[in-house]
Amino acid sequence: MELDFERCYRAVDSRDQRFDGWFCTAVTSTGIYCRPSCPAMTPKRANVRFYPSAAAAQRAGFRACKRCRPDAAPGSPEWDVRADLVGRAMRLIGDGVVDREGVPGLAGRLGYTERHLNRLLTAELGAGPLALARAQRAQTARILIETTDLGLAEIAFAAGFGSVRQFNDTILEVYAQAPSGLRERRKVTPNEAGTINLRLAYRSPLHAASLLDFLETRALPGVEERVGNTYRRGLSLPHGSATVSLSPADRWVSATLRLSDVRDLAPAVARARRLFDLDADPEAVDATLGADPAFAEMVRNEPGVRVPRSVDGFEIAVRAIVGQQVSVAGARTTLGRMIRSFKKPGELIGFPAAAEIAELPDDAFGMPVARRDTIRALAGAVADGKIDLDPGADRDETVARLTELPGIGAWTAGYVAMRAIGDPDVFLPTDLAVRRGAKALGLPDDPKTLSAYAERWRPWRSYALIRLWKAA
Known part of the structure; x- marks a missing residue:
């Protein structure tokens, strides 16, 4: 860089x-x-x-x-835009892959040798994957030290350090204080066990209402809900379940995490940030879209509109398939029936894993046979590792593999690329709501003509989609 x-x-x-x-x-x-x-x-x-x-x-x-x-600080928006090896690696490191699987696991996911990966990251970022993961561990440890009553030895391993000595040395080197000194300086009242409160920074502006409205309209009962200015949902994380509550405020989003295993703090934070698109560069997006007279007034009145992304790529893919040719309300009803057996009274759950969905009986799907078969085929491919829907997935390869499955076309694959994998430059010209929004703004609503017109919005066509849906 x-x-x-x-x-x-x-x-x-x-x-x-x-x-x-x-x-x-x-x-x-x-x-x-x-x-x-x-x-x-x-x-x-x-x-x-x-x-x-x-x-x-x-x-x-x-x-x-x-x-x-x-x-x-907010993460670099470059990692959301870039689809190359470095961008993919940074998204996976942010999700805690190095802590869980080591550098060999990271390299294996990306399909490159450790040596090549280390060379590229060092050339662009001045540090290899171990150093980048170490910096993240230090931040995770500081949050746990300052917001929980966990013992320092517990925090060392929860943050991903291999030993207490390594933890002590790193904290002293990064913050010029021993871990015990950071705890003495804290001003935050300790929380109940497993609960962590923190602030997630973002680049202003953030149009919170559009985010919350989008998620509320599609909220799946038992998995997610909106209460006033707060969005809550269940999470399925590498070491257990969790819930997250997100409340947008000026310059940050207040987050309350309830974790069954504190080792999941880093991936929980990464997924919450990804869901609200908090690492975006809204000024760059709005400068491009606002230069088009069709969007100028909307951008001026509602700056900082983000792309609602996901905490679970497989969940978004299932939602996209269920939502084919049905209303948003109809899709919610069908999804609710599908996951009814997984719900627990009085609490939010993460979306079921691919293997669990694949094993559901026929009558749990409540949809045409062809669509049910598509979901089962997707679940099997994800469970077997043939399709990668993680944030570090190769975007082009994932779209290609999705469209190889019967029942998944360009619209579904594009929607998944935008929300699950975080591609900022997806455009869906055949989408009915997109065409209606285009017509409302005085733009061509013929798919071919609209697609050609949308070239001027690159590389932010996903953000244009959100605004077109809003205009519809």
């Missing part, structure tokens, strides 16, 4: 929050690294170094600023 010194320094001098997460500012005279918007005095040019990641700054011997907490 090329960092232009002058542009970066101007961002630091103006404390521009839009650049938080894009790079880190390291100061040689103090030995610390900050986010660009840090309120501290702007350092002298001669004392400044810029790094593309917190891991690179840590590797160079700098510690995290205690004032601006650069490890808690």
